[in-house]
Amino acid sequence: QVQLVQSGAEVKEPGASVKVSCKASGYTFTSYYIHWVRQVPGQGLEWMGIINPSGGTTRYAQKFQGTVTMTRDTSTSTVYMELSSLRSEDTAVYYCARYYYNNGGYPSGWFDPWGQGTLVTVSS
Amino acid sequence: QSALTQPASVSGSPGQSITISCTATSSDVGTYNYVSWYQQHPGKAPKLMIYEVSNRPSGVSNRFSGSKSGNTASLTISGLQAEDEADYYCSSYTSSSTWVFGGGTKLTVL
Numbered sequence: 001q002v003q004l005v006q007s008g009a010e011v012k013e014p015g016a017s018v019k020v021s022c023k024a025s026g027y028t029f030t031s032y033y034i035h036w037v038r039q040v041p042g043q044g045l046e047w048m049g050i051i052n053p054s055g056g057t058t059r060y061a062q063k064f065q066g067t068v069t070m071t072r073d074t075s076t077s078t079v080y081m082e083l084s085s086l087r088s089e090d091t092a093v094y095y096c097a098r099y100y101y102n103n104g105g106y107p108s109g110w111f112d113p114w115g116q117g118t119l120v121t122v123s124s
Numbered sequence: 125q126s127a128l129t130q131p132a133s134v135s136g137s138p139g140q141s142i143t144i145s146c147t148a149t150s151s152d153v154g155t156y157n158y159v160s161w162y163q164q165h166p167g168k169a170p171k172l173m174i175y176e177v178s179n180r181p182s183g184v185s186n187r188f189s190g191s192k193s194g195n196t197a198s199l200t201i202s203g204l205q206a207e208d209e210a211d212y213y214c215s216s217y218t219s220s221s222t223w224v225f226g227g228g229t230k231l232t233v234l
Contacts, residue, residue, distance in 0.1 A: 059222070111215070114169040
């Protein structure tokens with residue numbers, strides 16, 4: 001079955017970087033975009049960006065421009081999300097999600113499935 | 125402030141029907157023709173419930189339905205059950221080639 005499995009929880013100090021992985025299985029890795037979404041404790045979902053596993057092209061939310069980098073490794077069917085210059089406000093659960101769309105084309109898609117989430121805690 | 129506005133909370137009794145709205149409040153959402161809905165239980169990852177406004181993935185109960193009128197999309201849950209108690213989020217693509225989520229709605233089954 002289609003599955004996204006993320007790396008484990010992380011604890012980082014302010015100013016550090018964190019790299020979260022998302023390993024895909026059950027489908028052709030390069031055929032579907034992957035999104036990253038975060039959720040600060042007690043708050044809603046926030047879109048961070050998208051990566052095309054085929055060519056590695058990315059697009060980031062303006063809020064994360066300059067601090068987030070999304071990459072992929074086609075040999076292991078894994079995408080990565082690295083967030084730098086961490087602050088306490090970056091404490092959140094980070095999710096990856098596969099993007100799927102039908103005849104409506106690229107804008108019409110949806111997120112399915114989601115990874116299990118990775119808690120990143122930023123604390124001194 | 126999200127470009128998609130949802131009520132913070134809704135509630136209903138078992139067996140009743142409820143509707144959660146999702147209103148596009150910014151022209152950045154563009155034509156707003158494609159909306160998806162997600163259910164999230166505490167401590168769990170979101171789960172797709174509706175895609176392309178009104179389509180239901182296999183495995184999702186037919187008690188869940190979606191619709192859209194103008195700039196407002198809606199998720200309706202009929203025959204409320206205790207297991208439906210969760211947070212619900214709508215999502216859409218924007219004219220800036222990004223994606224946005226609504227602020228989320230907490231559904232309480234009384």
